Amino acid sequence: MIVVKGLCKSFGKQEVLKGIDLTVEKGEVVVLLGPSGSGKTTFLRCLNFLERPDAGEITIGDTHVDCKSVTKNEILQIRRNTAMVFQLYNLFKNKTALENVMEGLVTPRKIPKIEAEEISRKILKKVGLGAKHDAYPSQLSGGQQQRVGIARALALNPEVILFDEPTSALDPELVGEVLAVMKKVAKEGLTMIVVTHEISFARDIASKVIFIDGGVIVEQGTAEEVLFHPKEERTRQFLKRILPASDYSI
């Protein structure tokens, strides 16, 4: 379970997050929507301390931290309870697909290599890359790289996987294969927090949709509620701009 209370973050004088509260139950898939600059990616990056929040409390699994007094060890603990999938994949360029997946098991978690390799091979197979073990990131397509990125996150068996616009950098024809993998893992009961503009993913998979604007949560609810019956004017305006015409003419 994940509990966030009063999360604040400023960059200089720019207040990006103005006190975010959020609870995510185990197995939930939460989709964060919002215009660019609304703070949704910053919020995601605060959860694993890639950005250092200025204030607030975060509980992930059995680790509870107060952001004002967080220690190095607590940050490490939080990071070892989470995993992240990046917009630009960020695969380790000096490692093969298999090594990319193994790295998080072998180096930080000290799992023996043989065991780590077995886990990693299984997971690469699951994301449909069983034949690409020895390929370096530069030899893979964007979609394949992102699937390795998902495999790297899955291997860690974390409390939650944070997805930061995982399909935004992909060619349209490659988006499908990545979304398919994400749907597959969502159905297996993994907890996911996803920043995305893929409304179809939110509609089909999300157990909760959250609309963020101006550093605050404007509205939250089920996909049905937020996407098709939004209460707030700001949510309506945003959806109008991004929903394809067919979606709301029906």
Add this chain to the structure above:
Amino acid sequence: MENIFLLSLFIDCFPKLLSRLHITLYIVVIALLFGMLLGTYIAVVRLYKVPVLSQLATAYVSFIRGIPILVLLYIVYIGLPLVIGAFGVNINRWDTMIFVMIAYVVNTAAFLSEIIRSAVAGVDLGQTEAAYSVGMTRLQTFRRIIAPQAIQIGIPALGNTIVSLLKDTSLAYTLGVIDVIGVIKAISSNTYRSLEAYAAAAFIFFILSSILEQCFNIISRKLGIKGTISGQG
């Protein structure tokens, strides 16, 4: 008319020059070894922006890179005994080679620190974030992810620096060190001819530089085969 170029003398020069080659190589190896240590330290101080030390390091690098090696040699040779002498320690009797080494270490460290710093800074920030996101510590991230990629980025520049260093050692003779160039002085005062000896030296330096260049080409290619830095990221 006098012979412009005595082939026999040219050939005779090789054994004499090569007999002092170890001095030249010795300077190169020591300068690289200690220059690498000091250079890494300076690079780390600057990369992590350690207060005070970082500003000092920046000033050091910019000063050393801005003065000719010949001037640096004399400053170390004349200045160091005076400075240390002020503390009551007499180092006037130190071997000249020690002053030469210090000058080349000081010089090489400045250049290497810049190579190391830019190579590390050249590794995409996303790599660090990804390593943190899987739970790696700062040290693990550096050792497993950043360093291997930085080495790949820095290798070509390192090769250039070593070739430059090899050629720069040719100024050590000005302090009286008998290296490859120092021998030329001896040969020309014995034979009243110097073109042959200089030509032989040119040949030796050219061959050495070519070998170094080839080595670094091979290393670059070996590392590059992994195809890791190039390509879409």
